[in-house]
Amino acid sequence: MISDLAFQTEKGQTMKRLTTILFSLVLAASALAQATKPDSAALPSVDQVLEKNIKAQGGKDAITKITSRHQKGTFEFAAAGAGGSAEFLAKAPNKSTFTIDIAGYGTVREGFNGSTAWAQSPDTGLRDKSGAELADAKRDDDFYRDLRLKDLYPALAVKGKEKVGTKDAYVLEGPRAEGTPDKFYFDAETGIMIRADVERESAQGKVAVQMYFEDFKEVDGVKLPHTMRQVTPMGEFVIKITETKHNVPIDDAKFNKPAAQ
Amino acid sequence: VKRFFHLAVLSTLILSAVAVASMAQQVAGVPAVKDAALIRREAFQIVWQTIKDKHFDPTFGGVDWDKVRDRYAPRADAAKTDAELHSVLQQMLGELKQSHFNIIPPDAASDVSSSEPQNGGVGIDLRLVDGLAVITRIEPGSSAARAGLRQGFVISQVGNTPVKQLVERFSKSRLSPSMMQLYTTRSILARLSGIPGSHIRVVYQDGRDRSAEANLQVERLKGEMSAPMGNFPAQYTEFEAKRLAGGVGYIRFNIFVALLRPKIYEAISSMSDAPGLVFDLRGNPGGFGAMSSGIAGWLETRETSLGRMNMRSGYTNFAVNPQQKSYRGPVVILIDGLSGSTSEVFSAGMQENGRAVVVGETSMGAALPSIFQKLPTGARFQYAIADFRTPKGVLIEGRGVIPDIEVKLTRQTLLRGGDPQLNEALEQIRKRSASGSRRAANL
Numbered sequence: 001m002i003s004d005l006a007f008q009t010e011k012g013q014t015m016k017r018l019t020t021i022l023f024s025l026v027l028a029a030s031a032l033a034q035a036t037k038p039d040s041a042a043l044p045s046v047d048q049v050l051e052k053n054i055k056a057q058g059g060k061d062a063i064t065k066i067t068s069r070h071q072k073g074t075f076e077f078a079a080a081g082a083g084g085s086a087e088f089l090a091k092a093p094n095k096s097t098f099t100i101d102i103a104g105y106g107t108v109r110e111g112f113n114g115s116t117a118w119a120q121s122p123d124t125g126l127r128d129k130s131g132a133e134l135a136d137a138k139r140d141d142d143f144y145r146d147l148r149l150k151d152l153y154p155a156l157a158v159k160g161k162e163k164v165g166t167k168d169a170y171v172l173e174g175p176r177a178e179g180t181p182d183k184f185y186f187d188a189e190t191g192i193m194i195r196a197d198v199e200r201e202s203a204q205g206k207v208a209v210q211m212y213f214e215d216f217k218e219v220d221g222v223k224l225p226h227t228m229r230q231v232t233p234m235g236e237f238v239i240k241i242t243e244t245k246h247n248v249p250i251d252d253a254k255f256n257k258p259a260a261q
Numbered sequence: 262v263k264r265f266f267h268l269a270v271l272s273t274l275i276l277s278a279v280a281v282a283s284m285a286q287q288v289a290g291v292p293a294v295k296d297a298a299l300i301r302r303e304a305f306q307i308v309w310q311t312i313k314d315k316h317f318d319p320t321f322g323g324v325d326w327d328k329v330r331d332r333y334a335p336r337a338d339a340a341k342t343d344a345e346l347h348s349v350l351q352q353m354l355g356e357l358k359q360s361h362f363n364i365i366p367p368d369a370a371s372d373v374s375s376s377e378p379q380n381g382g383v384g385i386d387l388r389l390v391d392g393l394a395v396i397t398r399i400e401p402g403s404s405a406a407r408a409g410l411r412q413g414f415v416i417s418q419v420g421n422t423p424v425k426q427l428v429e430r431f432s433k434s435r436l437s438p439s440m441m442q443l444y445t446t447r448s449i450l451a452r453l454s455g456i457p458g459s460h461i462r463v464v465y466q467d468g469r470d471r472s473a474e475a476n477l478q479v480e481r482l483k484g485e486m487s488a489p490m491g492n493f494p495a496q497y498t499e500f501e502a503k504r505l506a507g508g509v510g511y512i513r514f515n516i517f518v519a520l521l522r523p524k525i526y527e528a529i530s531s532m533s534d535a536p537g538l539v540f541d542l543r544g545n546p547g548g549f550g551a552m553s554s555g556i557a558g559w560l561e562t563r564e565t566s567l568g569r570m571n572m573r574s575g576y577t578n579f580a581v582n583p584q585q586k587s588y589r590g591p592v593v594i595l596i597d598g599l600s601g602s603t604s605e606v607f608s609a610g611m612q613e614n615g616r617a618v619v620v621g622e623t624s625m626g627a628a629l630p631s632i633f634q635k636l637p638t639g640a641r642f643q644y645a646i647a648d649f650r651t652p653k654g655v656l657i658e659g660r661g662v663i664p665d666i667e668v669k670l671t672r673q674t675l676l677r678g679g680d681p682q683l684n685e686a687l688e689q690i691r692k693r694s695a696s697g698s699r700r701a702a703n704l
Contacts, residue, residue, distance in 0.1 A: 080632040082491030104490025105519050105549070122522055123555030124582045203580040205569075232575070235632075260585050 043158050049170050050149055052191030062221035063147060067092045068250050072243040073226075075100050079235035086239050092143040095255040112141040113255035124203055126260055132178035132201040139176075146193065149174070153182070161188065164195045164212075179206070192216060192223065207232070220246045298338075301346045304636040305337040308350050308364070311634065312357070317573050317647045322357060329356050343367075343638045350642075359645065360440070360601070360627030360658060365494070367639035378486050378497050381457035381479040386544065387416060387449065388597065388670060389442050394424045394449050395672050396465075408475040410465060413676030417472070418464035419452040439625050439661060442598050457481045468676045487518040492633035492641055496548070502528035504535070509690055511683075513541035517548025517603040522555065529559045529588050537591040537690030539683065540607075543621060547602025550579070550630050556607060557581040560588050560616060567610025568657075570630045570647035577647070579606060591693035592617040593686040596662055597670075601625035606649055609662045613651045618689045619664045621682045626661035 044052075054060055068091040076083040084103045090096040097111035106122035117129035117137035129137055139145075139152045150156055153174030160171050168188035175181040178201070185195035192213075199208045209232055213225035224244065230237040309330050312321070333353040340346035347364045354362035384403020387396050394416040399406045417424050431445045453461060457479055464474045484499040499515040502524070510532035514521050532538060538560075553567055558581050567579035594608045594617045605628040611617035629645035636642050650656050666689065668682045 077491065079634060080491040080493070081635055082493075102490070104488045104493070106522070121551075122519065123549075123551040123558075124580060125555065125558050125584050127582045203582060204577045205580075206575075207577075208575065 043161065044170060046150065046156050046158055046172060049158060049172055049186050049191070050146075053146060053186055053193055056187075056191040056223065057146065058218065058222040060147060063144065066220060066222060066246045067143075068247055069143075070245045070248050070250065071241050073239055073241040075102070076238045076240075077235060078238070089250055089254060090141075090143055091250050091252070091255070094138070094141050094143055095250075095252065096141045096143075097255055109258075111255050111257065112137045113252070113257070116257055117141075118257040119203070120258060126258060127203065128257065135178050136176075136200055149184075159183070167194065169194060180208070215240075219244045300637045301337065301340055301343065304346060304638045304640070305334065305350065307634070307636060308353070308642055309333075311642070311644055312354070312362075315573065315644065315646060316357075317571060317629075317645060319573060322359065324356055324358075329353060343640070346638065347640050350640075354644075358437075359629060360625075361629040361631040361643055361645040363643040364636075365633075365641040365643065367641075378482040378484060380454050380497070381459075381481050382454045383461060383463075383477040383479060385410065385416070385450075385453055387446065388599070389428070389446055390670055390672055390675075392428055393672065394428075394446075395670070395675060397670065397675060404477045404480055405475075408477055410463075410475065411468065411676075412678070413468055413672055415466040415672070416449065416453075416463055417466060418462075418474075419449060420462060422452060424449060437626070437659070439598055439623075440627070443601070443625060443627075446599060453477075455479045484515070485520060487516075487520040490519065490549075492635050493549075494633075494641065500524050501541075502532075504532070505539070505683075505687065507687075507691070508535050509687060510535035510538040511541065512538065515545055517545070517550075517552040519549065519552075522552060525556055526559055529556075530586055533586065533588060535588075535590060536694040537593065537687075538588060539593050539595060539686045539690070540617075541595045541683070542600045542604040542608060543595050543597040543682070544599045545601075545604040546599065546625075547604055547627075550603050550606060553603050553607035553610065554579045554581050557611060557616070558584050558587065560592055560611070561614075562587055562589065565614055566652055567606055567614070568649055568651045570649050572647045579610060581610075591690050593689050594619050595621045595682055595686055596624045596664060597622045597682075598625060598661075600662070601627040602629075605657050605662050609651045609655070609657050612662065612665065613653055613655070618666065618686075618693070619662060620666045620668060620686045620689060621664050622667065622669055623663050624657075624661040626657060626659045628657040 054063065057063060069088070071088040073086045073088075074083060075086040082102060082105070084101045086098065086100050088096070088098045094114050095112060097109065100108045102108065109120045111118050117134050118126065119129060120126045142148055142152060145152065153176070155175045156172055158170060159173045162169055162171050162185065164185050164187075169185040170188055172184045172186065173181045174184065180199040183197040184193055186192065187194050194213050196211045196213075197208070198211065199206055209230050212229040212231065214229065215225060215227040216223045217226050224241070226241040228239045309326075313326055333349060336349045337346055340349055344366065347366050350364045354364065382403075384400030384405040385396055386398040387394050389395075396410060396412050396414045396416065399410055399412055427448050428445055431441045431448070453463070455461060459479045461477050461479060462474060463477060464472065466472055482497060484497055487496045487498050489495045496516050496518050498518060498520055499513075500521050501511070501513040503511050505511050510528070512525065512528050514525060529538065550570070557567055561581050561583045563583055565581045567581060569579065570577050592611065594611060596604060596608050596619060600608070601624065605624045605626075608617070608619050608624065609628075612619045628649040630647045630649060631643050631645040634642045634644070648656060648658055666685055668685045670682065674681045
């Protein structure tokens with residue numbers, strides 16, 4: 001009983017301290033907000049942010065010289081010790097597939113051939129994407145997505161400046177008819193996109209993911225992220241690219257939905 | 262430049278794959294010993310902090326998790342061996358009074374990729390019936406069968422350990438009745454396994470309650486070992502598919518792992534002409550959660566869900582994607598008190614969707630999707646990341662799946678031979694096939 005009382009007393013004091021701290025924080029935040037109230041004049045325009053991003057990647061000419069991409073790498077879900085290989089094929093203007101082979105589980109595949117989006121896993125089997133999933137696939141699988149970001153998100157707007165890790169980043173928000181707007185974060189110094197917060201539909205329901213693009217390396221005149229981290233409330237999923245080939249011939253049939261078994 | 266935006270759903274796909282709703286079987290062995298106090302302290306911190314940060318219920322079901330640390334940290338510091346620490350950690354996790362929070366010692370989980378089981382058995386399966394360890398199944402041709410043991414006989418001693426002692430030990434614990442049954446049964450079954458070639462002495466009561474004993478040779482198990490998936494250890498697998506009287510299909514498997522997936526699909530596919538299918542999940546403790554959706558896809562004709570796992574933030578549906586050649590006839594699922602986790606997701610969802618009749622006894626009530634993390638001591642730390650609710654929102658953890666038709670095993674029915682639960686399953690299929698035929702005739 002004594003220890004309970006002691007705890008309650010201590011808890012009460014802690015609560016008071018917390019309340020004080022929170023109140024102080026609210027005041028401080030309010031003061032800070034006043035001091036750093038986004039100055040629209042200080043923020044770049046959407047066009048300026050997008051142009052700097054393209055320039056940082058190597059420029060429009062370098063990007064459009066590439067019409068197909070074949071990448072290989074690894075996938076890791078460290079929290080469960082799970083991992084495997086990853087392979088990604090893409091072709092202009094909007095075809096793509098990715099395949100992840102998870103050791104001890106099986107192969108997960110997704111694809112889009114320009115009109116049909118599909119997904120296949122050992123447990124959900126093969127299925128077509130429709131509705132919001134299909135709309136997102138059309139947008140997400142655009143080969144020159146960054147070049148066409150303004151077309152893909154007509155209401156794209158600059159929302160402010162935030163920290164991504166230690167870096168300052170300009171935040172652009174792209175409303176989608178399908179739900180929550182996508183948010184893109186561009187390194188204020190280099191201009192390159194370093195993070196995206198997206199919510200996507202899946203057979204299992206909506207999923208909100210923070211995607212971080214890191215370890216940029218130049219391949220054929222274009223800077224590409226070689227590490228992609230997906231942060232979810234359950235853990236972190238990491239894809240590391242180990243090999244990239246550009247302008248390799250890829251048969252269009254590879255993007256078609258596989259035959260049902 | 263492509264940025265893998267379409268991989269945003271990857272986490273969901275992968276999570277549903279690795280969200281292993283399982284009470285993995287443990288293999289007996291000798292605990293490894295490390296003596297690094299620092300490593301043990303680190304392991305303690307990882308376990309406590311992971312629960313603090315990732316438990317799907319930020320209130321921990323009313324448990325003051327900070328106070329739990331205060332109580333257990335000194336005990337963890339005082340641990341002289343890794344085994345002692347693992348015991349302290351398991352007790353700490355026990356404060357949550359939920360399934361799927363376990364410490365699995367390094368030697369108790371196999372990383373070996375060999376498909377051949379290292380352990381052997383004597384061919385006995387049993388359940389606690391009225392506090393007695395009653396044999397429910399004897400593997401034909403096994404050493405137990407050759408020694409004359411039969412279903413309905415009661416095992417009263419294994420080696421030097423009286424079964425009564427094990428029952429009493431677990432009954433004194435703070436475990437729920439279903440968990441007590443699980444741990445007691447597992448404990449007895451673990452003593453009935455060992456290295457192939459060794460012998461195990463059992464004392465038993467026969468059908469006339471006469472006491473007898475047998476020295477049973479441990480024989481290599483006939484099943485295969487699955488491959489580990491990440492930190493989810495390799496598992497011993499058994500699979501059986503056959504036709505019963507009247508052509509009814511019967512599919513039994515002991516765990517949901519990828520190795521068995523093609524066998525299950527193939528069995529369902531090959532039984533498309535059967536008047537009904539029986540899935541025997543009695544004793545099946547779970548496995549890969551997503552497999553429940555996959556199997557349901559071979560039994561459904563419409564897109565549906567078996568339920569939802571709710572995490573601290575967000576949720577994931579056990580979505581069912583119907584396959585083109587899915588089975589259309591009546592389905593019965595057999596469960597009992599040792600059917601857990603993925604077995605419960607599958608049976609609860611199929612039952613609530615009206616796609617299957619569930620027969621047998623109330624399941625374990627241990628359905629929390631979980632993942633496995635390796636600790637610096639080499640042990641695996643299993644923790645739940647979500648709860649599971651049926652499409653109508655029924656929480657299965659702590660409740661179990663309640664059969665549509667309850668058939669309790671008794672020693673007398675077992676001694677009479679046969680399988681009363683399976684018999685009821687066949688009766689249900691007969692009724693539904695008949696009504697289905699009548700409906701078809703009226704069209």
